Amino acid sequence: LAKTTQPISMDSYEGQEVNITCSHNNIATNDYITWYQQFPSQGPRFIIQGYKTKVTNEVASLFIPADRKSSTLSLPRVSLSDTAVYYCLVGEGGGADGLTFGKGTHLIIQP
């Protein structure tokens, strides 16, 4: 089970692009990278998932370099409502694999 490392917290301002990087040096060949967002007193919400290169959806982009030892979640033009904790998970999935949520990155957006 690949371990992940993220910054504990980050600050930014409305309208800025925010990049949160996750390190996963021991990622396995079959592992995917998944990001979740959690607001206070709510369950985490799936944001994006990828295996390599770049993935983009209506919410975010995920950049994964060729060695896959890290990944970067990119949030374009953040707003105050993007203030939340963001978790990076790495695993193949199914059962208990890839289900270790660390402390995540607490992103604080200021006006």
Added chain:
Amino acid sequence: SQTIHQWPATLVQPVGSPLSLECTVEGTSNPNLYWYRQAAGRGLQLLFYSVGIGQISSEVPQNLSASRPQDRQFILSSKKLLLSDSGFYLCAWSVLAGRADTQYFGPGTRLTVL
């Protein structure tokens, strides 16, 4: 579309009392089901997961237990609550469909043990 329900939303229980939290999923069949606990200011801790009716795997030894009496029902129980059982309990479901697992979480139950 799929939905997941948890109840109750909040619960205050005395130490030593029993516990039963229920989670149900609608709109999908044979999901993987999970129970997590989140202590204040901490990450999520996986407690139990189930890949089918009657199949329960425990990740952390404790005084909690889980059961899956029906395909889309997952129950978290305790015979005697401890103070350390306080926390935010989350149920989640997933369906592994040819690629990595993606989980969908319920609204959670805030449990306070006094």
